[in-house]
Amino acid sequence: MRLEMLINKRILLFSGVSNAPMERSDAKPISIEEISSISQIALRARKNVIKMQLYDQSIHAGSALSSIEVLATLLFRYRNDCNELVNRNWIILSKGHAAPALYAILAELAYFSEEELWKIGSVNAILQGHPETFIPGVDMSTGSLGQGLSFGAGIAASIKMMNGMGRVFVVMGDGETDEGQVWEAATHVVTRNLNNLTVIIEVNGIQLDGRTDEIKPKTRLGKVWEAIGWNVIECDGHDVAQISKAIDRALDSQNPTVILARTVRGKGFEPIENTKKQRVSPDIARKFIDA
Numbered sequence: 001m002r003l004e005m006l007i008n009k010r011i012l013l014f015s016g017v018s019n020a021p022m023e024r025s026d027a028k029p030i031s032i033e034e035i036s037s038i039s040q041i042a043l044r045a046r047k048n049v050i051k052m053q054l055y056d057q058s059i060h061a062g063s064a065l066s067s068i069e070v071l072a073t074l075l076f077r078y079r080n081d082c083n084e085l086v087n088r089n090w091i092i093l094s095k096g097h098a099a100p101a102l103y104a105i106l107a108e109l110a111y112f113s114e115e116e117l118w119k120i121g122s123v124n125a126i127l128q129g130h131p132e133t134f135i136p137g138v139d140m141s142t143g144s145l146g147q148g149l150s151f152g153a154g155i156a157a158s159i160k161m162m163n164g165m166g167r168v169f170v171v172m173g174d175g176e177t178d179e180g181q182v183w184e185a186a187t188h189v190v191t192r193n194l195n196n197l198t199v200i201i202e203v204n205g206i207q208l209d210g211r212t213d214e215i216k217p218k219t220r221l222g223k224v225w226e227a228i229g230w231n232v233i234e235c236d237g238h239d240v241a242q243i244s245k246a247i248d249r250a251l252d253s254q255n256p257t258v259i260l261a262r263t264v265r266g267k268g269f270e271p272i273e274n275t276k277k278q279r280v281s282p283d284i285a286r287k288f289i290d291a
Contacts, residue, residue, distance in 0.1 A: 029244075029245075029248070030077065030240070030241060030244040030245070030248075034076070034077060034244075035240050035241055035244075037076065038069075038072050038073055038076050038077065038240045039069075039240055041072045041076060041105060041108045041109070042068045042069050042072040042105075042240070044104075044108055045068055045072060045101065045104035045105045045107075045108055046065060046068050046104075046267070046268045046269075047289070048104040048107070048114070048117055049061055049064045049065055049068070049100045049101055049104050050065075050268075050269050050285055050288060050289060051117075051118075051285070051289055052100050052103075052104070052117055052118070052120055053279055053280065053282060053285040054118075054282045054285055054286060054289075055117075055118045055119070055120055055121070056120045056121035056129075057279060057281075057282065058121060058129060058279075059099075059100045059120065059121070059129065059278075059279060060097040060098060060099075060100070060278045060279070061100065061266070061269065061272065061278055061279045061280075062206075062265045062266040062269075062272050062275070062276070062277055062278040062279070063095060063097050063098040063173065063265065063278065064097075064098040064099070064100040064101035064104075065101065065265070065266050065267045065268055065269055065273075066098070066101075066173075066202050066204045066237075066263040066264060066265050066266070066267055067093075067095070067098045067101040067102075067171065067202060067263070068101050068104075068105070068238075068267065068268075069237060069238045069239070069240055069243060069263075070171060070200055070202065070237050070243060070261055070263070071091075071093070071101055071102055071105050071171065072105050072108075072240070073240050073243045073244055073247070074091050074169055074171070074200075074247075075091060075105050075106070075109055075137070076109065077244060077247075078091070078167070078169065078247060079091055082166070084164070085164075085166070086158065086159045086162045086163075086164025086165070086166055087164050087165050087166050088166050089166055089167045089168070089169065090139045090140075090152070090155050090166065090167070090168045090169065091139055091169045091171070092139055092140045092142065092148045092151060092152050092168070092169065092170045092171065093131055093138075093140075093142055093148070093171050094142055094145070094146070094147065094148020094149060094152075094170050094171060094172045094173075094176060095142075095145065095148075095171065095172055095173040095176055095202070096130040096131050096141075096142030096143040096144075096145075096148075097129070097130065097143065098171075098173075099127075099128075099129065099130050099131050100120065102131060102137075102138070103116075103117060103120065103127050103135075104117060106135075106136065106137040106138075109137070111136040111137035112126070112135075112136055112137075129143075130142060130143035131143075145173075145175075145176045145179055146176060146179025146180070146181040146182050147181065148170045148171075148172060149170050149172065149181075149182055149185040149186065149189075149199060150181055150184070150185040152168045152169075152170040152185075152197055152199075153185050153188055153189050153192070153194060153197065155168050156168040156189070156194040156196050156197040157192055157194060159196055160192075160194065160196060166196070167196050167197075167198070167251070168194075168196060168197045168198070169197075169198050169199075169200065169247075170197070170198070170199045170200070171199075171200045171202070172199060172200070172201050172202070173201070173202050173204075173207065174201055174202060174203045174204065174205065174207070174212055174218050174221065175206070175207025175208065175212060175215075176201075177201065177218070177221065178207075178215075178216050183228075186199075186225065186228060186230070187228055187229075189230075189256045190228055190229035190230065190255075190256060193255070193256070194256055195253060195254055195255055195256050195257075197256050198247065198250040198251075198256070198257045198258075198259065199230075199256075199257070199258040199259065200237075200247075200258075200259045200261055201221070201258060201259070201260050201261065202237055202261050202263045203218065203221070203237070203260050203261065203262050203263065204237075204262075204263045204264055204265040205218070205265075206265045206274075206275070206276050207276075208276070209276075210276055211276075221260065222234065222258075222260055225258045229255060229256070230255060230256050230257065230258045231250070231253045231255040231256065231257040231258070232257075232258055232260065233246045233249055233250065233257060233258070233259045233260070234246075234259070234260045234261075234262070235259060235260075235261055235262070236261070236262055237261030237262050237263035238263060238264065238267060243259075243261065246259045246261070247259065269288065270288070271284055271288065
């Protein structure tokens, strides 16, 4: 019965959403109905990420809450479930510690039941602190920062070599760009002209040790990507319409595209919003949920 309910939920959610491979220049502007649907998904997912702190006090809620709208838009509007690997769209959460956001949205899209969210981190649970490919809807096991773009570049190159129509989307954090591996992959992507790959960097100005301006300033981040050959787009990373418009522009670009999505760490959860804090005690989280 539960499996049947999940299947029916997915049919309702994705009715009218094509699973066909995505060609360049075929993306239709996002509709008001889609914006409303994605915004509602994001709202419920945000509440569930906050609630997940009651069950696992080690989750990175601050980073996850920064990612909600970006992941909701990608998964609802741009993911397809094509069985042919070269014709499907890959969504890679390189900032793997934001896994609770990914899980909350996948539950909303009926890849598994919401009850799984409350088991996160348990020994027998499928959901752990970082994404694993045995989890329905997860395309890459991540956690070690900086690796997602290299993996994405390999997938994008394979798709091109096999004349596939699939797209690759890599979601990263701004602090993650401190990793040297990111720049090795970024220059390789340009060398191979992998314009079927789009990077989305959440620019929230905070990383593990504090404000990015105090560690390695990111004020010229866009210019650096542009200088090595990337198409650069900026948007509000909590505005579904802006995110979708930026991605649609990326689909039409003849160059690899990086989207700098301005976000807020801990968005929507006042106790940690716009701070480097990742979580609060269950008592504080419970008060916020019950308010």
